[in-house]
Amino acid sequence: MRQDYINDYAKLPNDVHQAYVEAVHKLKEEPVMKRKVSVVLVFAIITVLLAGIAYAAITLRDTGRQVVETEQTEGYYFEWPVKEKKVLVSALVGLGYVEETAEVKQLIANTLPEDEAHRVADEALIAFTGMEVSEISFMEIMEAAWGPFEQWTKDEQAWYSQLMIDMNIQKDDHTLYVLPEGPVDEAQAIAIARREIAKGYGIKESALNSYSITTSFQVPEFAPPGDKQAYWYVELTAPENMPKDERPFGIFWVFIHPETGELLESMESLLAERAAWAAEDARRNEFLSHPVYVADSELYRQSDTVFWNRTLEQKAEYSKKVKPLVQAILDSGDLSVITYDGQVDNDILAATTYTYGLPEERDIPQRRALDIATGAIRDTYGLKDKTLSLYGWICTSFDITNPEKPLWRFLIQPSPGVLSGVDLETSQYNLRYRVELDARTGEITQIEEFEFAGIDHNDLDFLLKWY
Numbered sequence: 001m002r003q004d005y006i007n008d009y010a011k012l013p014n015d016v017h018q019a020y021v022e023a024v025h026k027l028k029e030e031p032v033m034k035r036k037v038s039v040v041l042v043f044a045i046i047t048v049l050l051a052g053i054a055y056a057a058i059t060l061r062d063t064g065r066q067v068v069e070t071e072q073t074e075g076y077y078f079e080w081p082v083k084e085k086k087v088l089v090s091a092l093v094g095l096g097y098v099e100e101t102a103e104v105k106q107l108i109a110n111t112l113p114e115d116e117a118h119r120v121a122d123e124a125l126i127a128f129t130g131m132e133v134s135e136i137s138f139m140e141i142m143e144a145a146w147g148p149f150e151q152w153t154k155d156e157q158a159w160y161s162q163l164m165i166d167m168n169i170q171k172d173d174h175t176l177y178v179l180p181e182g183p184v185d186e187a188q189a190i191a192i193a194r195r196e197i198a199k200g201y202g203i204k205e206s207a208l209n210s211y212s213i214t215t216s217f218q219v220p221e222f223a224p225p226g227d228k229q230a231y232w233y234v235e236l237t238a239p240e241n242m243p244k245d246e247r248p249f250g251i252f253w254v255f256i257h258p259e260t261g262e263l264l265e266s267m268e269s270l271l272a273e274r275a276a277w278a279a280e281d282a283r284r285n286e287f288l289s290h291p292v293y294v295a296d297s298e299l300y301r302q303s304d305t306v307f308w309n310r311t312l313e314q315k316a317e318y319s320k321k322v323k324p325l326v327q328a329i330l331d332s333g334d335l336s337v338i339t340y341d342g343q344v345d346n347d348i349l350a351a352t353t354y355t356y357g358l359p360e361e362r363d364i365p366q367r368r369a370l371d372i373a374t375g376a377i378r379d380t381y382g383l384k385d386k387t388l389s390l391y392g393w394i395c396t397s398f399d400i401t402n403p404e405k406p407l408w409r410f411l412i413q414p415s416p417g418v419l420s421g422v423d424l425e426t427s428q429y430n431l432r433y434r435v436e437l438d439a440r441t442g443e444i445t446q447i448e449e450f451e452f453a454g455i456d457h458n459d460l461d462f463l464l465k466w467y
Contacts, residue, residue, distance in 0.1 A: 085121035182258025189232035200267035315356035357400035373435035
């Protein structure tokens with residue numbers, strides 16, 4: 001341990017070494033009384049310099065641990081108070097990952113107003129990670145420094161798993177990365193994997209030469225509780241430029257015992273699993289090739305969100321393009337094209353039960369309609385303004401199923417941040433509110449409070465609460 005600790009300290013850079021030599025030479029020229037003070041000063045300088053070098057060599061892990069600890073109390077980075085952001089930026093500057101610009105210096109020196117401090121810290125993290133502020137978390141920070149997780153050293157991956165355990169985040173159903181041990185080393189594991197995969201596919205090993213190889217040493221996530229046997233994980237991936245008809249496979253992985261070199265699961269079994277997956281994929285692709293799902297998928301890609309969270313325009317477009325297709329299926333009486341594994345697709349039925357459109361000039365404006373809806377919730381269920389203010393996730397629809405009586409409909413949910421750490425079974429925030437009102441008169445036509453937890457989310461009646 002002592003040697004490992006010493007090895008964490010890098011060799012003194014030339015400029016630091018020169019400063020040390022000059023300080024020592026200067027001591028020889030000073031009177032005895034001054035020398036006592038200078039000796040303390042020299043060793044203080046050396047200690048600080050060495051501490052700085054040690055920090056650069058080992059404290060990215062300390063910084064990572066601090067990020068996880070802060071996430072446990074403050075949430076992800078974008079939610080942090082400026083004090084915590086400053087500590088992180090300061091550490092990354094010290095490690096050489098973030099440029100110490102004039103503004104960053106002001107941030108670290110606490111000379112910026114709070115809003116400016118947030119901005120400078122956020123810009124530094126955006127530049128470092130290449131991510132939006134809302135996307136930055138522990139893993140994005142560590143991968144910005146070390147690269148993609150699968151390229152981390154075995155020691156770094158093992159450190160990650162141990163950190164997750166220390167923070168009570170890692171559970172038995174997670175992959176546990178550990179330090180390699182056993183007579184079968186990484187090179188031998190790769191050789192075994194190539195040999196067995198080539199034999200299984202009936203090809204020469206040379207056909208795998210262009211495949212990229214990723215390895216790790218891990219206790220698999222599917223290991224039975226208490227089973228800590230680790231294996232070499234070896235994954236082969238075809239190059240992107242290899243034509244699909246020339247690939248034996250796109251990606252294939254095996255687990256290899258570090259003591260015996262045997263596969264955890266035989267190639268015959270693995271290939272049988274692959275064949276079953278391929279058959280299932282083909283069946284599902286055929287199912288999704290029906291025009292109703294082609295249209296549904298295209299509109300999903302355009303909106304990039306679940307149906308009930310889309311804009312009024314997007315919902316109106318969905319009714320125009322998808323509802324006629326579903327209605328034709330319902331009219332035929334043959335629901336097999338929207339039935340998979342014996343289960344009718346209630347999601348698509350719910351999304352097409354109503355017809356959506358856009359309000360006209362004679363309709364109540366959306367803002368006014370929402371005020372009426374929230375007032376009705378307050379009066380009907382006795383919610384205090386403070387409680388209701390936390391229901392900030394509003395999903396809005398304009399229902400023109402009956403063109404002569406259009407409806408504003410609101411699904412009112414707690415803001416996502418409110419739900420962090422909430423026990424839904426006992427909390428007020430397990431409750432959702434659905435309000436309909438006449439778009440011409442403002443009259444409430446339906447109001448409902450319902451529980452979110454403990455419901456069969458595939459039940460059509462429940463799904464319709466969201467539409």
